[in-house]
Amino acid sequence: MTAATGIDAISVDLGEGVRAFFTTASGGVSPAPWAGPSGPGLNLGLNVSDDVVRVRENRARLGVVLDGAPVAFATQVHSDRVIPLGSRDRSRWSTEPAPESAGHGDALVTAEPGLGLGVLVADCVPVLLADPEAGVVGVAHAGRKGTAAGVALRALESMTERGARPDRVRAAVGPAVCGRCYEVPDELRDEVSAAVPSAFARTSWGTPALDLPAAVSAQLSGAGVAVTRVRRCTLEDETFFSHRRATARGTATGRQAGVVALA
Template sequence: MTADTGIGTIPVDLGAGVRAFFTTASGGVSPEPWARPGGSGLNLGLNVSDDAGRVRRNRALVGALLGGLPLAFATQVHSARAIPLGPEEHARWRTDTAPDTAGEGDALVTAERGLGLGVLVADCVPVLLADPGAGVVGVAHAGRKGTAAGVVLRALGSMAERGARPDRTRAVVGPAVCGRCYEVPEELRDEVAAVVPGAFAETAWGTPSLDLPAAVGAQLSGAGVDVTRVERCTLEDEEFFSHRRATARGTTTGRQAGIVALV
């Protein structure tokens, strides 16, 4: 928990000159259902019916944790598209009319120092990437479709185009719904596992499931990347927003984020 703002964060180490962390549901200015019961919420998603002004305020609070750096997000569509952000985009985000989105895609990559990248999730897998030596960072949103399509590998490819090397790249796989909880039909599990074998799993009660954090970690390790995993399940842990938990309760929820920047 960040004491001066009330914002919940999980700092992670991606090397010298890189600031990286995951947010939780705590802090911010959003009310329920985009908050934990009885508190305010740090909802960072613009597509979950929360007031856009509140979401922008929450994003500004997160940017303040980066020393006031501009913070870019994509409109995530469960694709494998990686969006590179260069000097022109950096200049746009430094204005008072910074855009809400970098466009449709599920990974962002930049070699621009002083531009934060964010990835939004509420059960899907947030991935933070950095090659500190090359000065390149990236984020990826790996849901079921994106994991099968190789979105994290596409992000690595975009980073390589900017000088990064997989053997120097560090990755953190963030909080997401775990394989013990992510129940799916057997046919769907088999379909995904045929492409990404590491996704094959069973729930704690013995039914078919997908372990997307494990699958993403295996993809990254297979590419030569040094991988760390935050072992927290968003469905089980009410410190986090969870789409599955909210749906079961007949309501909506917010979006937390993974954040990375060259500082």
């Protein structure tokens, strides 16, 4: 989607009445080092030294895609904590200027129409979840710690408490650093793969690695959820922000997002 909003984003189908997409680095107002590959960047993170006014403008562009719905974000702390949001939160996030955080946690769930949920990433795995029949959606931020702790499964559990059924839930696992690139020490790979065996991987050059998108997909599939993967590596593909790539270059970078909302 680009024409109507200027945002460069990847739409995913999570069912009738659900809007879901993953942003890229392009389509906003942020200059380098938060820019996209060919112009101003859509940095959505408030904790990467970008100007707060620019970030709020970038976030406001998400609402255009959602027909004016606000998008809530959490302060992500690599946990398995789920934050449920409702009508009060929709009113709060509709105010100007928008609040900076829905609280400390790594998953958001709501049954409130017209309230977008956002998850910020720059190599970690963004997960979008929806049960259109029950009218419940969720997002999860699955980094190494969150994947091992089952943060996507905790989001699914919170959705089922609100009427969702795992066999009706659709999930989209978005762009993230892939198992060919996410090099880690042996002991770290052993620790995470002990909790989630499908995380075990090797880099393309033969060293220990973690495949977090595969791990999260396996967790959700094992719970009966239909999973779609966007198989693009944020480290290899400069269309996306990447913390690892920026660190190697000695610079800062922005945050893209996965967003879902009930229409």
